[in-house]
Amino acid sequence: MAKQYETVIGLEVHVELATRTKIFCGCSTAFGAAPNTHTCPVCTGMPGSLPVLNKQVVEYAMAIGLATNCTITRVCKFDRKNYFYPDNPQNYQISQLYLPIARDGYVEIETGGTKKKVRIHEMHMEEDAGKLVHDEWDDTSLVDYNRSGVPLVEIVSEPDMRSPEEVIAYLEKLRQIIQYLGASDCKLQEGSMRADVNLSVRETGSDVFGTRTEMKNLNSFKAIARAIEGERERQIELLETGKTVVQETRRWDDNKENSYAMRSKEDAQDYRYFPEPDLVPIVISDEWIAEIRSRQPELRGEKLERYKKEFDIPEYDAEILTESKSMADLFEATAAICKKPKKVSNWLMVETMRLMKEHGMEPEDLTFSPENLAKLIELTEAGIINSSVAKEVFEKIFSEDLDPENYVEEHGLKTVSDEGALKAAVEKVVADNPQAAADYRGGKEKALGALVGQTMKAMKGKANPGMVNQMLREMLSE
Amino acid sequence: MGNMANKISDETMEYVGILAKLELSAQEKEAAKSDMEKMLDYIDTLNELDTSGVEPMSHVFPVHNVFREDVVTNGDNQEQTLANAPLRKEARFEVPKTIG
Ligand SMILES: [Zn+2]
Numbered sequence: 001m002a003k004q005y006e007t008v009i010g011l012e013v014h015v016e017l018a019t020r021t022k023i024f025c026g027c028s029t030a031f032g033a034a035p036n037t038h039t040c041p042v043c044t045g046m047p048g049s050l051p052v053l054n055k056q057v058v059e060y061a062m063a064i065g066l067a068t069n070c071t072i073t074r075v076c077k078f079d080r081k082n083y084f085y086p087d088n089p090q091n092y093q094i095s096q097l098y099l100p101i102a103r104d105g106y107v108e109i110e111t112g113g114t115k116k117k118v119r120i121h122e123m124h125m126e127e128d129a130g131k132l133v134h135d136e137w138d139d140t141s142l143v144d145y146n147r148s149g150v151p152l153v154e155i156v157s158e159p160d161m162r163s164p165e166e167v168i169a170y171l172e173k174l175r176q177i178i179q180y181l182g183a184s185d186c187k188l189q190e191g192s193m194r195a196d197v198n199l200s201v202r203e204t205g206s207d208v209f210g211t212r213t214e215m216k217n218l219n220s221f222k223a224i225a226r227a228i229e230g231e232r233e234r235q236i237e238l239l240e241t242g243k244t245v246v247q248e249t250r251r252w253d254d255n256k257e258n259s260y261a262m263r264s265k266e267d268a269q270d271y272r273y274f275p276e277p278d279l280v281p282i283v284i285s286d287e288w289i290a291e292i293r294s295r296q297p298e299l300r301g302e303k304l305e306r307y308k309k310e311f312d313i314p315e316y317d318a319e320i321l322t323e324s325k326s327m328a329d330l331f332e333a334t335a336a337i338c339k340k341p342k343k344v345s346n347w348l349m350v351e352t353m354r355l356m357k358e359h360g361m362e363p364e365d366l367t368f369s370p371e372n373l374a375k376l377i378e379l380t381e382a383g384i385i386n387s388s389v390a391k392e393v394f395e396k397i398f399s400e401d402l403d404p405e406n407y408v409e410e411h412g413l414k415t416v417s418d419e420g421a422l423k424a425a426v427e428k429v430v431a432d433n434p435q436a437a438a439d440y441r442g443g444k445e446k447a448l449g450a451l452v453g454q455t456m457k458a459m460k461g462k463a464n465p466g467m468v469n470q471m472l473r474e475m476l477s478e
Numbered sequence: 479m480g481n482m483a484n485k486i487s488d489e490t491m492e493y494v495g496i497l498a499k500l501e502l503s504a505q506e507k508e509a510a511k512s513d514m515e516k517m518l519d520y521i522d523t524l525n526e527l528d529t530s531g532v533e534p535m536s537h538v539f540p541v542h543n544v545f546r547e548d549v550v551t552n553g554d555n556q557e558q559t560l561a562n563a564p565l566r567k568e569a570r571f572e573v574p575k576t577i578g
Contacts, residue, residue, distance in 0.1 A: 019548050020548050020549065021546075021548050021549065021550050021551075025552065026546070026549065026550055026551030027552045028550045034569060035568070035569040036555075036556045036559050036569055036570065036571075037554045037555065037556045037569075038552070038555075039556070039559040040552045040555050044559055044562070046562075052544065052546045053544065053546065054546055054547075054548050055545035055546065055547060055548065056548035057548075058545070075542075077537070082497075084499050085576070086571070086573040086574075086576055132576060134575065135567065138567070138572070140567070140573060140574060140575055141572075141573050141574065141575050141576045142567055142568075142571065142572055142573075143570055143572075143573060144569075270497060275536050275537070279544075280539065280541045280542050280543070280544050281536050281537055281542045282542065282543060283542045283543055
């Protein structure tokens with residue numbers, strides 16, 4: 001019988017914090033600015049410049065540490081990690097090695113109905129590097145230092161995960177907690193959340209770890225799942241053919257569904273850390289921790305309980321809506337305007353999620369305003385537009401966030417409830433479809449649907465379907 | 479001072495050179511070796527002191543919690559920053575091709 005293997009996975013997750021400024025200077029962290037505009041002598045490593053720590057970075061890190069059940073390190077400090085690379089203008093990264101801000105935490109995940117704790121080894125604060133892009137024309141690399149010095153926390157898990165499903169559940173849990181705290185938007189595509197996967201395999205039942213590799217460049221949950229499957233297969237094949245796994249860093253190429261070893265920087269993974277002399281230690285008091293705790297916003301569990309009490313919506317809906325902070329915010333803001341939580345929930349659960357799936361979007365990517373969704377609900381509830389027109393208008397709101405009142409007005413989409421106009425249309429449809437009319441009269445209830453459809457079509461979808469239905473029934477029973 | 483107990487091997491010298499991205503001549507290597515040996519000897523002297531029960535010091539000044547508020551104070555500094563670029567392409571630093 002073939003050997004059975006178990007995959008052992010630990011994660012290093014980098015999260016860009018949602019501060020307005022960089023970790024050690026007053027440069028903006030806004031995404032998408034022209035290259036090298038958000039730079040200064042501090043974040044480009046000019047000799048003589050001095051870093052000053054952004055207090056908000058420490059407070060976000062503390063909040064994340066507390067929400068992931070970590071112990072906050074009461075006296076912590078920064079260290080220098082030395083390496084040469086063009087994205088790192090100082091030739092060192094300011095990070096934390098000896099006294100990271102938080103340690104020994106955990107988050108609880110659930111996969112296939114089974115709950116499990118994934119332990120967090122430690123979390124440290126550090127600065128991000130600049131962004132390198134390859135220039136095809138000159139075959140050179142181009143560097144933008146706008147991201148250099150943007151604050152990060154790195155969350156290092158214990159090797160507690162055993163499958164891609166557990167890894168994704170862990171990442172989703174971290175993302176949910178951090179988004180609820182408002183400490184980061186955690187967008188994988190934009191790189192504000194990045195995961196490096198440490199993976200090894202061992203024979204099932206063994207309690208010794210195999211040699212692990214580290215995989216980088218994973219920017220979607222799908223890529224992470226594929227990379228885990230690919231690396232597991234690669235390592236098992238090495239072992240099965242009597243070869244050994246080499247401890248190395250590999251880069252995942254999601255297009256080729258393959259990973260390759262990154263040429264190690266001159267073979268030296270020796271960062272020669274030493275205490276950062278330009279920054280003073282951080283001393284965290286009981287009072288400061290209590291203050292951060294008291295400012296902690298409502299997290300998912302509490303929000304879910306409140307939804308069940310406060311809103312008349314199914315429990316399932318409440319669970320889905322609170323899974324993401326952005327979705328929950330959108331729900332609450334819209335419900336506050338139109339006072340119809342159940343309707344809001346329906347629009348989010350059905351049409352919004354359908355369109356998100358169609359466009360491969362996450363809740364954070366939604367751009368429409370609660371005001372416009374609330375207006376659409378009012379228009380529908382007041383019978384000004386019918387439900388099929390409402391769906392059509394919603395697609396416009398979803399993609400362009402337009403004002404539904406204006407749109408309905410401009411495109412003449414109001415439901416026709418004028419009896420005269422409807423009656424004329426219904427009479428014409430009955431006259432044009434004698435067979436269907438006869439079928440209905442002969443007892444085929446189904447035939448009515450076809451006639452309603454024809455009438456709606458003749459009215460370009462704007463008729464009041466209830467009125468059409470009733471008129472047809474009356475006319476055909478005469 | 480000790481009696482030059484520490485020896486830096488050629489391999490160590492080579493390795494430190496790679497880490498520091500320095501290309502040293504044979505003569506420079508010998509000089510650097512001798513300097514580094516003296517430094518290590520000095521550390522040995524410090525190691526003779528009994529420091530059990532002494533908290534490791536992470537900073538020489540008795541100062542902690544120096545922070546800035548999260549307020550943008552810097553504006554567009556593109557030209558000043560790019561003035562330091564040995565080679566630039568449009569608004570970016572141009573460097574030899576790197577991977578990853
Ligand atoms: Zn700066």
